[in-house]
Amino acid sequence: MSIKFSEDHEWVEPKGDDMVVIGITDFAQEQLGDLVYVELPEAGDECSRGENISVIESVKAASDLVAPVSGTIVEVNGRLEDEPELVTEDSMGEGWFIKVKLSSPEELDDLMDESAYKNFIEE
């Protein structure tokens, strides 16, 4: 299954076995500007779709990372705590935020594919 996108500008990459990796899109990181701090949830936390799970701080303002799916957070990218600039430099790779074990895998169907997301941000 290919990578999916949320209206809150997160990407969700399915890794099999109902596991996904979540980060923010390039569009989102460009809008936020230089990031200076990322407050991550803890591995083991539950998240439900629409819930604020992380705070992303740029020089100017704090923004929420909204869970695009529900499940259990199994891993967080601890490097972001000291190197928030990873998100700016490589938002779709090294700058990933969390890995989640989905509790409702069907939620993925509500997310956009790449072309739908491209149209979404061009609106």
Next chain:
Amino acid sequence: MLTTSLHQMHLDAGAKMVPFAGYEMPVNYPLGIKKEHLHTRNNAGLFDVSHMGQIKLTGSGVKEALESLVPVDIIDLPLMKLRYALFTNEHGGVIDDLMVTNLGDNSLFLVVNAACKDVDFEHLKKEIGTDCNVEYLDDMDLLALQGPKAFTVLERLTPEVDDMKFMTAKYIDINGIKCMVSRSGYTGEDGFEISLPSKHAEELARLLISDDAVEWVGLGARDSLRLEAGLSLYGHELDPYHSPVESSLTWALSSVRRTGGIRHGGYLGDKVIMNHLDKGVKNKVVGIKPEGRMPVRDGALIEDESGTEVGKVTSGGFGPSLEKPIAIARVRIKSIDNKSKLFALVRGKKIPIEIVKLPFVKQNYFRG
């Protein structure tokens, strides 16, 4: 939404525009806030601050008239010198802060905050008296060139800046454009503010930006630069509910306007402000260094170990020169004096903070 005469130039430079005080203004350019900030600290940044209010006061008793509205010595302000001042209200609070330049010939030039300029203009019209003409200069723009290379850049265009010191002003023809140049700014760095006719603003901006040392800098970095420099911002450190003494701007209150001074009082809220000066106040405005990397922002409450609220953050964010979060807060003097362990509350977390003296970075003004 209003725009400045450099609007298209900002768009062409790739600026991200945001609404600010009724204007669409550049918050940052493609370089980004951090790099724009550091460029200003190391080279020279060009800021379009034409949204700010430029006002000219004229009339025979102009200095006395303005003195009736500010707790500052205007009468003895020398020719072509600038002074920082504050419009007060009857409760001793602050309506706005401003820069005053004595242009001579019974004229004063004021630069006021964009968000306050309409209120200031009405305040002046209403309070300053009939002998004084208040003129809003809406056909003038304002450019700021700030940073350690600002002088060299401007000197290439005009040697007239050679003898200028911090807080002085001069009429200078730059490339045939009549400008009012002051050596001042809002970044803590050496630099200039240039007031000029709007119709020539783009021409001067192009001249300045064509210098390799100069980059456009937006309002985002303007705020982080002033925060590091410990400079007050209206609506944050200054507001209608706190006197200048409670905002630690005692240095801006001229001694001749204080108790025992030859022209003491005689401005709105004078009794409150002189009382605060004479008897002291409970709070002061200080620098805050939060532990760790999480920024502590405006409005965050400050508590002591027992959980008692002892202050509030007035401005907070990240200092790109320090690579650390920094903030300014109004805090109970008692809790600073007795060295209580203090915490800022951010999203329910208690972040240990250290109280420090302002500014966070050394001010690099050129005093000659």
